[in-house]
Amino acid sequence: MPEHQVRSIPARAPARRARRAERLVVRGALGVLIAGSIAFVVLPILALILQLPVDALPRVFSDPVVVDALLLSLATATVSTAIVLMAMTPIAYVTARYAFPGRELVETLMDLPIVLPPAVAGLGLLLAFGRFGLVGQYLSVFGVSLAFTPVAVVMAQVFVASPFYLRQARTSFAELDPVYEAAARTLGASRLYVFLHVTVPLTIEGLVSGTIMTFARALGEFGATILFAGNLQGRTQTMPLAIYSTMQSDLQASCALALVLVAISFGVIAAVRVTGRRRRAA
Amino acid sequence: MPLEALLVRELRDFVLDLRVAVDEGETLALLGVNGSGKTTVLNLLAGLLRPDGGRIALHGRVLFDAGQRIDMPTEDRRVGLVFQDYALFPHLSVRDNVAFGLRARRTDRRELGDRVDRELEAFGLADHADVPASRLSGGERQRVALARAVAVEPELLLLDEPFAALDVRSRPPLRRELRETIRRIRVPAVLVTHSIADVRACADRVSVIQRGRQVLDTTPDTLLESAIGHEWHETAGSPGRAPTG
Structure with a gap:
């Protein structure tokens, strides 16, 4: 060797x-x-x-500031989500299915709020729809004033939360083989019937998960809301704003609201994961 | 002829320019290699693609006319199309697949039930009525696709490679079934295929398509006697190129 x-x-x-x-x-x-x-x-x-000790819960959850914020948040986030669904579903479908001049521009503009800082969105909304704003000055002629109202809360939420649904819905529609829609039309179904009975059922997991993400984003909206809608208890003070306001005066109330949002966030993540898994299994 | 069509459409590599005329209960086979434009013909007839020029008339109704700017939407044409992979709705049962067109046309509920039962019976699917379409075998899928198209009583039946997705052994009985179905519903039928065996078993007439143009119009029996038919048999029929089953 x-x-x-x-x-x-x-x-x-x-x-x-x-x-x-x-x-x-x-x-x-x-x-x-x-x-x-x-x-x-x-x-x-x-x-x-x-x-937040357990024995403080009854007091905290009977505090009008907490109750008002909770109800306002749930109501505005629900309305915002419904508006996003109705307004964005057609746009998502058209941009996913049809090529037309300016499609990329439409997609880019509609996605913009996802990268825009919420404070910028709030300031922009105020300068557009506020009393002396670009559009707002004409609205105030008719006695319509949007800023610092619950409507402004919804507008701020729709602005920042819509891309979450739009992006998911567009992806889901684009991934669906158009042959099913074509088959349905040869069987005599109108475009609307095809959409409701073929397209939506076959993309429902993606649409649901996009809806959940939009609801969650609307519920957590802070920056755009405080600039455009203000921070008026019972009128425009949503949960995130109430957390901010009560933090110094009543820390326990602040924590109670925060934990409600934590619980909802957990629910959201669980729901999105479950629908995502069902989609992959299908 | 019940179906008379002149189709012009610019494709990527060539211009499709074809005259198609089919009689009641007659099956015309369009025979061609992949990319010869034969599936495009079906999409143009069904209204899923718009021709650049020409005219389509079905039983006297004008479905498309470039000159008169008529372009009837797919859902109003009464043209049944069996897709190559059948395109069964995966979220629906066999029964709901067959009932889809009748529901979309708001058929009276009792009549709908009767007609769906009749089609399920005719296609031997009664035992599978409540099975999700996604769980069927290839032959069963083909039957559901046919039953679904026939249930709405189309005036023209289009078939895109109806046997290509099936294994070779299950093809002959299904070819016979298809032939009987077309005889039964007595409408013009256009069958797109690259298989000589499909042509011989199902077609009354065959049109050989090359780069969007008809190069031969004959009967299945005389196809092999012609030079083009013979050449087709030699090349497309050889193993590994295009299975003729």
Whole structure:
């Protein structure tokens, strides 16, 4: 047996030990990173829960500020979501199915609110629809004033939340093979009938998950709302605004509202994951 | 002729320019290789694509006329189309697939039930009525697609490679069935295929299509005697190119 081969065996042992040590370090570092990241997400939620003793719940949830904010938020987010569904579904379908000049421009403009800072959106809405705004000045001639009303809350929510539904709906429609719609039309179904009885049932998971994301985004809206709708209790003060307002005077009320939003957010993530899984399984 | 069509449409590589005339209860086979424009012909007749020029008349009704600017929407044409992969609605049962067209046309509920039952019976699908369409075998899917198209009593039946998705052994009985169905409903039928066996089993007349133009119009029996038919048999019939089943 050649000498250099015999010698090479003991020479490998330290290398192997070094590799094992390196693996341990990488695994350890990864573990610490994952644990730290989870803690970073969980700790604030835990802090909210700890701040709110159970015996404080009856008092907090009879506080008019909390109740008003809760009801206003649920009502406006529901109305906003309904408006987004009705206004964006046709746009999503047309941009997914038909090529027309300016389609890319329409898509880009409609997606813009997703990257626009909400404060910018709020200021823009105010300058467009406020009393002296671009459009608002003509509306006020007829005695219509939108800013600082519940309507403004809904407008702010629709503005920032619509792309979440639009994008998902467009993707779902584009992924659907047009052959099913063509088949339905050869059977004598009008375009509207085809849409309601073929297109929607076959894309329903995507449409539902887009709707849930839009509702969640509308519910959490803060920046555009406070600039365009103000912060008037019982009128324009939604949950996120009430959290901000009560934070200094009544921390427990603030935490109660925050935990309601946390619970809804959990529900949203669970719902989106479930519909996503059903879609992949189908 | 009940169906008279002159179709002109510019495709990517060539211009489709074809005259199609089919008699009542007659089956015309359009024989051609992939990309010869034969599926386009069906889409033009069904109104899923718009011709650049020409005219389509079905039982005296004008479905399309470039000169008069008539372009009847697909849903009003009464043209049944069996798609290559059948395009059954995956979210509906066999019964609801067959009933789809009747429901869309707001057929009276009792009449709808009777007619759907009749078609399910005629196509041997009565036992599968409540099975989701997505769970059927290839042959069953083809029957559902035919039953669904026939249920609305079309005045023209179009078939796009109706046997291509099936395995070779199940084709002969289904070819016979299709032939009987077309005889039974007595409408003009246009069958698109690249299989000589389909032509011989199902067609009364065959039109060979090359790059959007008819190069031969003959009967299935004399097809193989012609030079084009013979050449087609030699090349397309060879293993690995196009299965003729």
